[in-house]
Every structure is written in structure tokens, then in C-alpha cells.
Amino acid sequence: MISAALARAHHLLNQEMLGYLDTVELLTNEHDTDDETVLAVARAEVPRLVAALRATVATHKADxxxxxxxxxxxxxxxxxxxxxxxxxxxxSIYSAGPAISSTASVNA
Ligand SMILES: [Zn+2]
Structure with missing residues (x-):
């Protein structure tokens, strides 16, 4: 069991990451965003997302x-x-439940 303060820190970190992903998703949505913006956001943010996933894979590489x-x-x-x-x-992530939503609540 973690403290309420640590649960709040976890919640804020989670919200920051999910908020970023929500923004990238919105700004690269072909229905809501013009092509010029989609291209600019994709060029800026895809490398960051790839780096995050590469780092995750490297951190969890078999010893x-x-x-x-x-x-x-x-x-x-x-x-x-x-x-x-x-x-x-x-x-399949969208059927995974509230953990992927930026509006998920703290379960502390
Ligand atoms: Zn692991």
C-alpha cells in the first residue's frame, strides 16, 4: 500500500503522459485537424514516441x-x-479500460 501523497504523484505523472498522448492523438486526427498541422505534429512527435518506446524496450531487455x-x-x-x-x-488498447484515459481517477 502506498501513501496518499505517493498515489497523488503517480496520478499526476500518469495524467501528464496521458494528456500528452491525448493531444498528439487529437492533433494528428485526420478528421479534426488540417493536413499541414498533422504533418508538423507527426514530424515533431513521432520521433519522441519512438524514442520512448525504444527506451522502454531497452530497459526491459532480457538479461x-x-x-x-x-x-x-x-x-x-x-x-x-x-x-x-x-x-x-x-x-485493442481502447478496450483495455479506464487506465488509458486521461480522466482516470486515483485509486488510493
Ligand atoms: Zn520488464
């Missing part, structure tokens, strides 16, 4: 014993398994 050093579990860990699944089927 010589076949474990994830970040999660201390057998590789592939839940992080790699989820990232791989959502890369192969991005639409």
Missing part, C-alpha cells in the same frame, strides 16, 4: 539469465508483452 532486470521476472515481462501486443493491434 543473460533470461529475466527482465527492471521487472525481476522471466522475459518477456508484462511491459514487453503489452507493448508488443499493442503495437501489433493498436485498437
Amino acid at each position: 543473460p539469465s533470461g529475466d527482465c532486470p527492471a521487472c525481476h521476472t522471466t522475459w518477456p515481462c508484462a511491459v514487453i508483452d503489452s507493448a508488443h501486443s499493442y503495437l501489433k493491434d493498436p485498437d
Whole structure:
């Protein structure tokens, strides 16, 4: 069990990341945004998103014993398994529940 202050910090960090993703998603939506803006946002933000995913994959790379050093579990860990699944089927994230919503509440 974590403290209320730490739960609030987790919530704020989560909201910051989800808010960023919501903004990128909105500004690259072909129905709501003009092509010039979509191109500019994509050029600026896709490299950042790729870097974030590359860093996540690098952090959760199997060690010589076949474990994830970040999660201390057998590789592939839940992080790699989820990232791989959502890369192969991005639409499945939208049926994953409130954890992906920027309006998710703190469960502390
Ligand atoms: Zn891991």
C-alpha cells in the first residue's frame, strides 16, 4: 500500500503522459485537424514516441539469465508483452479500460 501523497504523484505523472498522448492523438486526427498541422505534429512527435518506446524496450531487455532486470521476472515481462501486443493491434488498447484515459481517477 502506498501513501496518499505517493498515489497523488503517480496520478499526476500518469495524467501528464496521458494528456500528452491525448493531444498528439487529437492533433494528428485526420478528421479534426488540417493536413499541414498533422504533418508538423507527426514530424515533431513521432520521433519522441519512438524514442520512448525504444527506451522502454531497452530497459526491459532480457538479461543473460533470461529475466527482465527492471521487472525481476522471466522475459518477456508484462511491459514487453503489452507493448508488443499493442503495437501489433493498436485498437485493442481502447478496450483495455479506464487506465488509458486521461480522466482516470486515483485509486488510493
Ligand atoms: Zn520488464
